[in-house]
Amino acid sequence: MFKEKAVEALRNSGLKITKPRLWIVEYLDGNKNHPTAIDIFQEVRREDKDFSFATVYNTLDILVKEGIIKQIKTEEKSCRYDPNTGLHGHFYCKNCGKLFDVDLKQTNFLDETISFGKVEDYEIKFYGICNSCIN
C-alpha cells in the first residue's frame, strides 16, 4: 500500500524508481520507529543492498517533497522520518529519546492560522519523560 503509493507518486512526478529508492521506501513501509537518515543508511545496507549516504539524503528529501513521508525534528541533531503522514503528533522522551505517535482527535485548531496565510502542513510535538523512564 505505502510502497505502491510511493512508487506511483514518484512516477507521476517523472522521478525514476531506482533500487536505492525502492529499498528505502520498503524499509520505511510500516516502520513506527521514526528512524534517522543514519539509521536508514545503516539498516538498509545490512541486507546486501549497497548505496551511499548522499543517496539516502537525496531520496529522503524527495520523499518529503512528494509528501510520501514526513520529517520530524526533535531535540537531537539528526532529524527523523515518518512514513505515517496522517494526522498525528509526537511525544519525545527526553530521557530515552524514543518518539511515540500521539493521536489527535480534535483538528479544528488548524483553522486558527488562516489569518497568516495558507497552511500546508503542521507539526505537533510534546516533550517530556515517558512512562517507562519514570518508573
Add this chain to the structure above:
Amino acid sequence: MFKEKAVEALRNSGLKITKPRLWIVEYLDGNKNHPTAIDIFQEVRREDKDFSFATVYNTLDILVKEGIIKQIKTEEKSCRYDPNTGLHGHFYCKNCGKLFDVDLKQTNFLDETISFGKVEDYEIKFYGICNSCIN
C-alpha cells in the same frame, strides 16, 4: 520584566550574571523576530559588546534549560529562540522564512498525551505560505 525574571532565575540556580548573559537577555527581551544563535551573536556584537560564539550557545542552552526562553526548530538548519514562553504556536512561511506567532485558544489537546508520560513542554508549528508571499 523579562530581564528581571531571567536574572532571578539564573541567580536562583546559582548561575552567574555575566555581561554576555545580560546582553543576550536584554537583546531577547520583547524580541518577536525569533532570532537564531547567529543572529544574536551578530546583532548584539554590533554595539561594542564583545563575546564569543561559544558563549552564545552556552547562554542560550542555559536560558532554555532554565525555562526563560524556548528553542524553535524550523525547516532551516539553525534553530531559533523565543523569549515568549507562554502558550502559543508558530507559523513558518516556507517562502520568506518568517516565523509568526499563533495564538492557541484551546489547549485541551495537551491532555491527550498523558498516557505516554509526563509532558513538560510542547511545540505546535504550522508550515505554509504567508499572506504577503501569496500576493
Add this chain to the structure above:
DNA sequence: ATTACTGCAAATACTTTGCAATTGT
C-alpha cells in the same frame, strides 16, 4: 578566594555538493 564562565580555535556531527560513471525509462 573560589569557582563558574569566557574566548579561542579546533573538533564534531549532520547534511550537501560537484562531477564522472551508471541506471531507469
Add this chain to the structure above:
DNA sequence: ACAATTGCAAAGTATTTGCAGTAAT
C-alpha cells in the same frame, strides 16, 4: 539514447568541546 540518479570524497554549516585565562560571587 537520454536524462536523471548514484557514488564518492570533499566541502559546508551549525554546534560543541577542551583548556587556559578571566570575571562574578
